[in-house]
Amino acid sequence: QVQLVESGGGLVKPGGSLRLSCAASGFTFSDYYMNWIRQAPGKGLEWVSYISSGSSYADYADSVKGRFTISRDNAKNSLYLQMNSLRAEDTAVYYCARGSVSDYWGQGTLVTVSS
Amino acid sequence: DIQMTQSPSSLSASVGDRVTITCRASQGISNYLAWFQQRPGKAPKSLIYAAFNLQSGVPSKFSGSGSGTDFTLTISSLQPEDFATYYCQQYSTYPRTFGQGTKVEIK
Secondary structure, three states: EEEEEHHHHHHHOOOOOOEEEEEEEEEOHOOOOOEEEOOOOOOOOOEEEOOOOOOOOOOEEEEEEEEEEEEEEOOEEEEEEEEEEOHOOOOOOEEEOOOOOOOEEEEEEHHHHHH | OEEEEEEEEEEEEEEOOOOOEEEOOOOOOOOOOEEEEEOOOOOOEEEEEOEEEOOOOOEEEEEEEEOEEEEEEEEEOOOOHOOEEEEEEEEEOOEEEEEOOOOEEEE
């Protein structure tokens, strides 16, 4: 069955960096483009970034452009989000989700940006 | 960016009620519209894609309709497990955008 498992979250100081990972299984990872979506505490869902199946294309929300970088390793069935220059407003649960319709989601990993 | 506006923001309903949630896009998105359910403390779950297509395993009490700018999600007979927050999302263009959510609570 399709599984997406995020990891790498934690507490980081403003201005710091963190790298999130999403391990995929149960499907042909290299066939799908992938998304990162986040949810601040008590708030709604916010799309963060996507990457195409072969890494040729990617895009970002304006709120993270220039600070976050999405990447993937199809040989390792893994998706990544490198987050730099973190701000308090980046505090959220970060989910990876599969494909254009986000048909499967991971359980999320919590990122807390606080001094 | 395309703005997605859901209404109502919250509603109270009883078990067995029929519930309808509306989602409006600020510009036409054809049928590139998905609906998600999120129970408290859980990850979102995909319910519907392409405005009216049910994801595999989603019960037929859920239905979607609409095209262009106006869409609806209907739950035909509310059950205890359906009390949750529902989100629409457009995937016509980037950035992908979500509605603000509709919280369905028990009356």
